[in-house]
């Protein structure tokens with residue numbers, strides 16, 4: 001556990017500015033762009049990102065798809081679709097866990113060394129932040145315990161409050 005925590009960073013800030021090899025986008029099933037982090041990533045990457053997404057055609061909830069990063073500092077974008085939270089009885093936890101798992105799997109398959117995640121589903125999709133944080137951290141640690149790749153995982157929190165939540169949770173389980 002301690003070893004895996006050395007491979008995890010928490011930063012507060014804008015994920016479009018991170019010079020990691022891949023950033024994860026909290027996309028929607030159409031992959032046509034949207035608000036929040038999705039909009040920010042499309043604006044920063046430029047119109048070629050939308051072209052690549054349209055070519056892929058869409059992505060089911062809980063799955064992930066890879067594109068290049070175009071004008072982003074990140075070489076790749078991994079687009080994953082989090083669940084819309086509607087009370088917790090529609091497999092939301094399983095689907096959110098799957099977003100982290102499938103993104104990490106895609107990263108490993110493409111020999112991506114460093115990846116950054118936003119707080120998937122916790123904006124417009126309304127997932128309770130503490131529960132989402134617990135799922136994100138437990139799935140990332142489970143992955144890192146079993147795999148060498150990616151080497152490092154960054155949780156990129158837009159709000160300081162979210163970064164605190166992640167730091168606290170990681171300290172609790174250290």
Ligand code: ADP
Nearest residue numbers: 014015026036037040119121122123124125158
């Ligand atoms: P979702 O639809 O999956 O809930 P949102 O984009 O609405 O996606 O929100 C997901 C998270 O992304 C929220 O915690 C929001 O604060 C955060 N966020 C928004 N813009 C950025 C950004 N530029 N970089 C990192 N995180 C961001």
